[in-house]
Amino acid sequence: MALIALATPLRAAGDAAELAQAAASELAAAHDRLERAEGASDRVAALTATIAAYEKGLAAMRESLRAAALREARIRAEFEAQRDEIAALLGTLQTLSREPAPVLMLHPDGPIGTARSGMLMAEATPALNARVVELRERLMEARQMRAVQEAAADQLAQALSGVQQARTALSQAVAERTDLPRRFTADPIKTQILMATAETLRAFAEGLPEITDGPEDPAPQDIPALKGELALPVQGTLLRRAGETDAAGITRPGIVLATRPRALVTTPLPATIRYLGPLLDYGNVIVLEPASGLLFVLAGLDIVYGEMGEVLPQGAPIGLMGGEDPEPGAILTQAQRGSGQDRSETLYMEVREGGTPQDPETWFAVTKDTQ
Template sequence: MKTRAAILLGCVLFAQSVCADTATEAAEKAAAGLRAAIDVLNQAEGARNRIAALTETIRAYELGLTALREGLRSSALREAEIRGSFEAKRERIEQVLAAMVAMDDAPGPLVLLHPGGPEAAARSGMIMASVGPALEAEAADLRRDLQEIARMRALQDSALGALEDGLAAAQAARTALSQAVQDRTDLPQRFLEDPEELQALVANAETLEAFARGVARLQSDVGPPIADFAGAKGALPLPVVGTLLRRAGEADAAGIVRPGLLVATRPEALVVTPWPATIRYRGPLLDYKNVMILEPAAGYLLILAGLSTVYGETGDVLEAGAPVGLMGGRDLAAVEGTGAERTETLYIELRQDAEPIDPAPWFVETREE
């Protein structure tokens, strides 16, 4: 468990270390982190708590994959920058080299002559004496840049193998996780089946807003109280590895404004609950694909919409970090290279006493300092 936690922490800290490293060094660190995550993924099958082990290692793989792809993108930009510098310097270097070759071919006595006399000849000699060291320094810089390009190319070749290995391990882990969740029988439950009122709400739902308000009115929190959710504000991890697309209250391309966050994710990204919670609803709803409504504390509802697969049953009480589903699409990490990969979107809404509140301040990645 400590190994997996270390990998997760390392992947999170990677983003903070990029600025201190060259693009190549950062990408190399990310590749090493991804390979470590793959090793742990392959060991998770035999773990005592398979669901927790698989969840943590899939998350570590996703963080490592994101870090590696960002590193490769930075590396590609750095390579383009170096090549651009080569082109910008090409004409000047060629002119200096041509002058030195011409001087080297000229007879010795002629080099010492200058039409301006001895003083001008001495001045010219001093200038020429400085050309050699300057050119050597320039050559050393070019040599370093060429070596960095060689490292980048080697990294890109090895990264493809890491992506392919990681994809295979992650797909196997996702399949194993789905089976393990299906076989799970030890979860506490607050009620054993969907109440009739909930079934009626699903049948008559016209909007997510109305459905969420209806769920908030249903009997809830019938078990022991859950930990202080309000006190966790600003410290929760996002339920999925992704990139914030839209904040609460920001209109989309169609001019529609929603009270939640929209996060872009990779295909088949794992979605987890960021806090201990009871499943209040899970299943298809309107045009939101699958919806997961969690109750992290009395009076609060956390809504996750846009999932392709959902885990668990209504009434299940989950620990923080427990898997609740997968995003749609198909993970093609090794095929896509460094192109665009976040093609799925998860909608995150938070409600208190049935009213929507801005979720951003609750999550580490989206809070504003």
């Protein structure tokens, strides 16, 4: 009876397997989209959507692998914690299987004791059988979780190859693009002087109107109506809010997003490229102007796309984060450890309106677990 009392409810199996299956479907769809993108008339837009689909599918696959690894570890921990109980159950079942049923019913107290033991056996046997079924299902679930992780290796290898191919094709398509409108042409000498003399990001931003060569078309005057609801320019998680001090004791007015290596960065709104390239200690920077007096400053990219003065549509690619894609084995290892520390790159983002820094969280839909 103590053995029966220790029995725990069986959790629904298959959630992680269903997540993995859904992720595999997303990756397959991304592969099909890549093949169609090669012949698309607007290859930049098609390849951008393809990379976004791959990133979404890979994120879902990582999550499903993490769920499978955690579930397998939980089942194994439960078995370890109930080792004595399971050993007692196996011993009882072995005894029942060796002795004939009539012998088991006999009791030294005579017919009354025998009757009582028979009733107890009649009540206990279904519970024992239920416990056996439960343990068998848990073992099968543990095997299923292991199978999910083993099957994912090939899927991850194909997906990583596909997204790398799409990034290469995107870089080429951006270089060949000639149909974007221009608001201005940047003077390279004025640009170099501004880069050499500006000691802060604020000073640089204030000097950007001075680097144009010739007349400049006016920027849109209307502030976007989607303020507060804009999608982030990259898939990532919020690492540091505006005004928070970092480990080096530096406080900045922008936010820091943790991203995965080689993550694609896109325009949150239609915008003009006011500047792109290395700046101060920020690494590669791109400054976007969605409206007159409004600047989005994105810093920390490895590769930047476009030219100063070009007007980009919403969702256009503007660069890639740094780092290297992990090997499938490394992704599986991270998942088996239950680790979410796979976002090794950081993107810094400021919003400036009328020359004054604004909290980006008043513009963008940002949460701590933003994906």
